[in-house]
Amino acid sequence: xxxxxxxFRNDVRRRVRAPMSVLLMLAIPLxxxxxxxxxxxxxxxxxQLPKIRVLAVNLDEGMGGKFFLGAFDQGEGxxxxxxxxxxxxxxxxxxxxxxASALIVIPADFTRRIVRRERARVLLEKNPAEQFxxxxxxxxxxxxxxxxxGMGQVFxxxxxxxxxxxxxxxKRITVTDxxxxxxxxxxxxxxxxxxxxxxxxxxxxxxxxGKKEEPEVNLFSLVLPGLAIMxxxxxxxxxQRDLLAERENGxxxxxxxxxxxxxxxxxxxxxxxxxxxxxxxxxxxAAGSLMFAIRWIRxxxxxxxxxxxxxxxxxxxxLLNGLFRNRNQAGAFTSPLILVFSAFGGSMMPVNQLPGLFxxxxxxxxxxxxxxxxxxxQAGRFPGPSLAVLxxxxxxxxxxxxxxxxxxxxx
Amino acid sequence: MDQAILDIRNVGMSFxxxxxxxxxxxxxxxxxxxxxxxxxxxxxxxxxxxxxGTLGGFTGKVTFRGQDLFADRRLKNKLGIVPQEMAFYxxxxxxxxxxxxxxxxxxxRARLKERARELLALVELDNRAKEPVKRFSGGMKRxxxxxxxxxxxxxxxxxxxPTVGIDxxxxxSVLDLIRDVxxxxxxxxxxxxxxxxxxxACSRIxxxxxxxxxxxGTLAELIRIVGExxxxxxxxxxxxxxxxxxxRDGGEVAEAGVEVLLVEDNLAxxxxxxxxxxxxxxxxxxxxxxxxxxxxxxxxxxxxxxxKLTGRSLRD
Numbered sequence: 001x002x003x004x005x006x007x008f009r010n011d012v013r014r015r016v017r018a019p020m021s022v023l024l025m026l027a028i029p030l031x032x033x034x035x036x037x038x039x040x041x042x043x044x045x046x047x048q049l050p051k052i053r054v055l056a057v058n059l060d061e062g063m064g065g066k067f068f069l070g071a072f073d074q075g076e077g078x079x080x081x082x083x084x085x086x087x088x089x090x091x092x093x094x095x096x097x098x099x100a101s102a103l104i105v106i107p108a109d110f111t112r113r114i115v116r117r118e119r120a121r122v123l124l125e126k127n128p129a130e131q132f133x134x135x136x137x138x139x140x141x142x143x144x145x146x147x148x149x150g151m152g153q154v155f156x157x158x159x160x161x162x163x164x165x166x167x168x169x170x171k172r173i174t175v176t177d178x179x180x181x182x183x184x185x186x187x188x189x190x191x192x193x194x195x196x197x198x199x200x201x202x203x204x205x206x207x208x209x210g211k212k213e214e215p216e217v218n219l220f221s222l223v224l225p226g227l228a229i230m231x232x233x234x235x236x237x238x239x240q241r242d243l244l245a246e247r248e249n250g251x252x253x254x255x256x257x258x259x260x261x262x263x264x265x266x267x268x269x270x271x272x273x274x275x276x277x278x279x280x281x282x283x284x285x286a287a288g289s290l291m292f293a294i295r296w297i298r299x300x301x302x303x304x305x306x307x308x309x310x311x312x313x314x315x316x317x318x319l320l321n322g323l324f325r326n327r328n329q330a331g332a333f334t335s336p337l338i339l340v341f342s343a344f345g346g347s348m349m350p351v352n353q354l355p356g357l358f359x360x361x362x363x364x365x366x367x368x369x370x371x372x373x374x375x376x377x378q379a380g381r382f383p384g385p386s387l388a389v390l391x392x393x394x395x396x397x398x399x400x401x402x403x404x405x406x407x408x409x410x411x
Numbered sequence: 412m413d414q415a416i417l418d419i420r421n422v423g424m425s426f427x428x429x430x431x432x433x434x435x436x437x438x439x440x441x442x443x444x445x446x447x448x449x450x451x452x453x454x455x456x457x458x459x460x461x462x463x464g465t466l467g468g469f470t471g472k473v474t475f476r477g478q479d480l481f482a483d484r485r486l487k488n489k490l491g492i493v494p495q496e497m498a499f500y501x502x503x504x505x506x507x508x509x510x511x512x513x514x515x516x517x518x519x520r521a522r523l524k525e526r527a528r529e530l531l532a533l534v535e536l537d538n539r540a541k542e543p544v545k546r547f548s549g550g551m552k553r554x555x556x557x558x559x560x561x562x563x564x565x566x567x568x569x570x571x572x573p574t575v576g577i578d579x580x581x582x583x584s585v586l587d588l589i590r591d592v593x594x595x596x597x598x599x600x601x602x603x604x605x606x607x608x609x610x611x612a613c614s615r616i617x618x619x620x621x622x623x624x625x626x627x628g629t630l631a632e633l634i635r636i637v638g639e640x641x642x643x644x645x646x647x648x649x650x651x652x653x654x655x656x657x658x659r660d661g662g663e664v665a666e667a668g669v670e671v672l673l674v675e676d677n678l679a680x681x682x683x684x685x686x687x688x689x690x691x692x693x694x695x696x697x698x699x700x701x702x703x704x705x706x707x708x709x710x711x712x713x714x715x716x717x718x719k720l721t722g723r724s725l726r727d
Contacts, residue, residue: 013503013507249498254560256464257463258515258563
């Protein structure tokens, strides 16, 4: 044990004296996370999504058009949409230029038709270059159409009264003329209010499976684990490759000439790489909290997951380095392997965006299980499946790594 | 005479069809500096690897102070090695390196620190103890490499070609250091293929080839193998076969007591009893139209012994 800690202390001292490789491995994931965050994360004071730009042409002679479009310009509608009133020609020109997601045209007879309970038509033109945003506008307009139709039914009597007053010319109606109809409508509203408050139908929000609703997700907390595991792979690999360097430059022979036992050396290398990997993960997590305000939920779970991951990776790279004759051979194999792990395992893009076969390959990588595990801890859950897979892999790989390294040390 | 501290008996090691060590036997006493001379492939590194415990599967027996060298790991506290490579951490200072390597042995920390300071003074690195080793010259690195091998005050030190790649001045300093280590009572095995180094630094020399020791003894004892004959080195433009043909059955050759030790194209080594008859031998070469550019007569030395024993030059 004394010699084991002696070897470990020396490894740490060496990294402190020549810290460039470890610092780079620490800095790169943080830098990449920061860049991704800059591109995709919402800026302070902004909504999660940009407002949907909607152009509106109101040709209506009555008040109905204004009432209809008002739904885009107040309450929740105002948070979602950026409504711009325009004339028909410039509206179509701007649509052709792709400057809005949708164009709404309210026809001249809109109010008249609603009041007479005739079918009115609202024109909705969608921007063909966009997919999601025009569909949101369409849904919203559809909902408004239902509401307007419902209101038409409820206030049919009052609307007929208004129609009789106007004789087709809405501008002729005065406030005095409106008063009786408004009073009727008010009474209806009072009745409606008693009917609607409290609502008979109450919506209770929940999450499938009876679980709690997930807290708001910080984008950085999704990106950082993937990059952290990718660079952890590189760090552990560098540490494990040290043994081949020791062999090439005679240090191994010198060590074996001392009372140091082979198993002490192997354990020191494996555990040393594991502990250094854990320290690096800890530093990345701490930097993630400080730089990107990531709130790590269930820290004990995260620590357990990180420990098991480091153990698994040190055993994996111990085995691989034990199979190669020298550093060049090892590097030529392990560096591409790390990139493949990262590409399929979710460090470079979400696994669920990959084709089915690739997703299956992704499940064979430590990256996938670590990222899944972190996602589960961030959702407040115990990362059981990830821990089981990584620990199982570590238990299988560890004796193989010891065998391969022993064989490499004692030719 | 002291009892041998290291006794290697009939050690054999093969790699497939290649025999690296062939019933190799050797004894070493306290304070002895043994030069193990041999060309590349003679088996020197195999022997060092076996002694260091990184190469298994050999036959025979190795005892240290009468105990099986590999039976008790604590025995390794008595052994030191200086590999051919610069086997230390270049990013650390000389003192840190000594403390690390010494820490692998069972030495109390206070004594280790004291010993590290002593060695830094011995190898004249005490004024640069904390500087990263990567800034050292080749000679300084070699001296540190030896100092690390001595950190735990070993009774036996193995030096595997410790002067490779350094300039003449640094080489002299390293050889002085090796002699000094021997004088302090440490037994030293020093492998090299530099004859001059072995002559300078070793109290006993063993000539090794094909995995066996061909001869061993002091320099004087070994030189007696070639007898009271001088070594004649001839260089010129000739084929080896023509050179041998020219010297065959010649009266001048017999009178000079010439023995051909080694001939290759454009180079020949001869042993000669009567060097005053060499001009006649030269005349004979000219008669056979062989061009001779240079001829040197050397007093008997290790090179002649090596040529006599192996039939080839050490640099082969």
